[in-house]
Amino acid sequence: MISRLFGFRGGIKPDSHKAESSAAPIRPVPLPPRLVVPLIQSSRGSARTIVTIGDKVLKGQCIGEAEGLAGTAIHAPTSGTVTKIGRYPMAHPSGLESLAIVIEPDGEERWIGTEPLEPAAASREELILRVQASGIVGMGGATFPSHLKLGKGAGIETLVINGAECEPWITCDDRLMRERAADVVAGAKILRRLSGARRILIGIEDNKPEAIAAMTAAARESGIGKDANAVDAGDDAIDIVTVPTRYPAGGEKQLIRALTGIELPAGRLAADFGVQCFNVGTAHAVYRALVHGEAMVSRIVTVTGNVERPGNYEVLLGTPVSRLLALCGARPDTNRTLMGGPMMGFTLPSVEAPITKGSNCLIAASPTLFPPAPPEQPCIRCGSCARACPVGLHPFELYWSSRARRFDDAGKYHLFDCIECGCCAYVCPAHIPLIDYFRFAKSEIRARDEERRAADQARTRFASRLARLEREKAEKAARLAARAAETRAGLAAGDAALVAAAVERTRAQAPAAANDKAAPTPEAG
């Protein structure tokens, strides 16, 4: 098969700003005085702490157990002592606090020494359990637990490895592919085995020629690689596919569309169409976890923007953002810090928030780099947003209904298919913060649905309670009626024994009743 590229609709071409941070190799970060590891690190469920204050932990030791099937484990990022378990600000636009484990490093960086698994020898179930136990989640930012994505291991034809990294400023995947291409390819091959896929497509945007070269070499070295235009050699194909630079080519649906031509319908998963997609960072983490027995304790973070030393850093999870900014020399006119890219990221409410598994980029923003948005003007219905939307929505319709709080209408225009890529707001000539309106409408609709669910539950519970009370009353009445009928029937039959028994019972009860009256106790009631 000859690879051919398919287009996806819409998209924009913003200034890439990648050169600032992509030149220098990945650097380590000195151990901070304390690490704050939040228990919520994945989009599906949190972990349950299994350490107590004062415990000595080793690097890679499990400190939070996976809760339920969808949970993923949390590990100590370094060796040291657990000094606190408490609520700390989390890396979330709300600025809410979440439970976190504070570890004071001892500086020795001693690994716990988990036994590595041989991917070729171990069973599939064993490997997937290890993926879950190593706390591996999607590294592209969505932090979806990877073991859930690996599913049944059947029905997947194509494994897409996402190295597009389309968002401006971010270069962590670029550097990862340049420096650790062989590990990424090895991880991709493990993922192929686990998902049951036949071929691997690695999509990389054409503004990363070094990464493409490194990955192509690594794929060839692994013995079976082909470059983009080569004829497929059957089961073992790894294709490195260059995709044109256009935001958001790295969106899951957009990349799958560009590489395979499959357009995913609303509300369906890629797996339903025989495709599964993982980020290059996830492939790398899977390789480290299985082949080296290293749980996910660090990630590569791009620190860029208004800093003296922009670049990519290997950061232990739980390192405070403020420490990274200090390390890179944030300039004094920095007025806010973005986590994630400028398109889909958010302003951190507190720089004390820790780096988590989904934090791919930190941008120090200054009024010169990111000037405040001009005032919002009325929508003139020019339709630019609809042309830019990669999902094919009508952002202006969504905007009117969200703004007027007509949430049913927003739903009719498929608000929940919006991937919040920000293309519409980028092209809007009236400078309307469209994504803010969409996020607002989405959270309102979710809250309303939750209220509706609670109301329905209360309604059925109230109805069944009334029914139960009614039934109990009827049962009691029936019981009394039956006993009365029995007595009457006995009397009618002249059952002398029955009468005698009743008289006997009354006699037996009389002294007891007298006692009760004489000394009433609270318990007697």
Place this chain on the structure above:
Amino acid sequence: MLAALLVMTGIALALGAALGYAAFHFKVEGNPLAGQIDAILPQTQCAQCGYPGCKPYAEAVAKGEAEINLCTPGGDDGVRKLAELLGREFKPRGTPVEKLKTVALIDEQTCIGCTLCIQACPVDAIVGSAKQMHTVVSRICTGCELCLPPCPVDCIALVEEPRTPQNWRWKYPATGLKVVA
């Protein structure tokens, strides 16, 4: 003349039969309007309207026996929806509605296990048995406060549900003011 009479009588009989059939076979059980009203009510079952639950209040409103602005948890928003549904005039409720959802919490140290709150709960959200400690299943609790008065030791308090990333909401985007002069 006779033909016209026969035709008219025939039509009348046919229509009458059709209506009779429909009235018998397509009969709607209960009052459908009460169901629509019940769907708007918040199902707190708090009885603050003076009726023993949301459904009885909905039935009373459907019959025209009750005002539409008696529901406290529903607030002005709920009254507006009822007014729209029933074509009646909007009557302000006048109570603040923008508050966090609250749920009952039993202080388990103080609870004496009297079961009075269990009997008061309209949605069976309290579990426990006589002389055993009781507790509230907070996921089911509607925050109706009906369990507060019967408690002889005042061990039940209403607490706000904690804010989590799951139930946190984005704010309505602030619109910049335009400088005109």
